[in-house]
Amino acid sequence: MSVTRPLAADPIDEARRQWDQRWLGGASMAAATSIMRAQQIIQARVDEALRPFDLTFARYEGLVLLAFSRHGSLPMGKMGERLMIHPTSVTNIVDRLEGQGHVRRRPHDHDRRTTLVEITAAGRQVMEEATEAVVATGFGLEALSPRQLDDMTKLVRKIRRSSGDFDS
């Protein structure tokens, strides 16, 4: 007589089970797949909150970075470095933000090679409102307690450090 196993309700769990029967690194596979999926969930949630402002997550991050910077402006290259995006992506994102009037390109005082990107008053205003909307979504992470959120951040920090994201 056959014993019917309970169907795995969690598809990642099920994939893990099959993976372990054939290959190594099932735990890594499950964690990696989980992270990929978590990213989709967060991205969808935040993008939805940002849609009324005609902002993507990437552009929103740019605005927040500039708002947090000491003089409300940063060189293009510095932005790419901090946001960890490709130089041409910086150009693209700044193009759009500038088209929306949220930032302005300005020459650098001493180095005429570099272009400074400065957040405008309107940009700050939009950023404030957008942030309210984003905070209201809870980033799709309401299921985690404050302690669990910090656990998550710490675990990812290990990954980031090992991949050379930052010094120390």
Added chain:
Amino acid sequence: MSVTRPLAADPIDEARRQWDQRWLGGASMAAATSIMRAQQIIQARVDEALRPFDLTFARYEGLVLLAFSRHGSLPMGKMGERLMIHPTSVTNIVDRLEGQGHVRRRPHDHDRRTTLVEITAAGRQVMEEATEAVVATGFGLEALSPRQLDDMTKLVRKIRRSSGDFDS
């Protein structure tokens, strides 16, 4: 006399500090940003391992899904459901895989609306070799212990469950 604070080596940590001075949800912001970054790291690592096979992560996941399926084939819609991708993305991905000879479209026996996607022998072969390469990368997660990998998977499961990823 001014006390010079140590510079935050971790940019997410620094963003968190500034965020907390103005808004709520700093812990969520830090966790969300961390996950977004972790996804980039994993994606880059896996894509690099898959490049010699002319596969992206998305297409590779499709191959693995088919290889794991009972008959080596699934309806298009089912694939989209399991991979959590848009129907047109399924069409796109299957187009490419079919062009590479890794899968084949077949009619469904009983329902002539549905198209079955079947992995070919060549597709299985490529999938096996690609998996070796992917496992070798450790998914960019070598920094985490087996226990930490499972912690990560469990934390994300909470997020996924709360967003309706699966039943139970």
Added chain:
DNA sequence: CCAATGTCAGGTTGACTGATATGC
């Protein structure tokens, strides 16, 4: 001369919207 900075052209990916043909 070499390095750094930003831009541009051109190509790829995957996601999306809306419309459509087909079949249940």
Added chain:
DNA sequence: CGCATATCAGTCTACCTGACATTG
């Protein structure tokens, strides 16, 4: 008829490579 299934056309975002002009 409504609904499900897959496709197609067209658009969008962000990424990448390679080339380039300008400047330090």
